[in-house]
Amino acid sequence: MPSVSIFLISHVRELALGAKRLLQQGNDQVTIIATGGLEDGEIGTSVDQMQRALDELPQEDEVLIFYDIGSAKMNAEMLIEMNPDRTIAITDAPLIEGGYVAVMMAGFGDDLDTVRQKAESSYHKSR
Structure with a gap:
């Protein structure tokens, strides 16, 4: 059975890495990858960086993407289109x-x- 890996995408590198550090405390056996910011350190998201991070995961892993704001979601959707052989x-x-x-x-x-x-329903219950 494939493992589920968590992919965190933020517009700020430090935010993505900080979120990864925090979430890893929940279970250090779950693979979490994170990317954020642009190559030059500015605020934004990069599909190229996202692809490089995704390539670190085993092909058979299923991947659940979390993002901070809307344009990160648009890039995540592009990433999915670029990887039709991945779940x-x-x-x-x-x-x-x-x-x-x-x-x-x-x-x-x-x-x-x-x-x-479960992730989505926990949020809706807490509101």
Whole structure:
């Protein structure tokens, strides 16, 4: 059974790496990758950087993407189109709260759809 990896995308590199550090506390056995900012250190997102991060994961891993704001989602959608042979989903769950639940569920061995649904439903219940 494939593992679910968590992919964090932010417009700021430090935010992506800080979120990864925080979420990794939930389960250090779950793979979390993070990317943020542009190559020159400015604020933004880069599909090229996202692709390089994705390429670090085993091909068979399922990937759940969390993002900070809208244009990161647009780039994540482009990344999915560029990788039709991968199983990748995007969630609208919050980067931290949803990400933490996703890490816990992935650690229990849940599949991608279940991890995504749990992350999204935990957010809606807390509102």
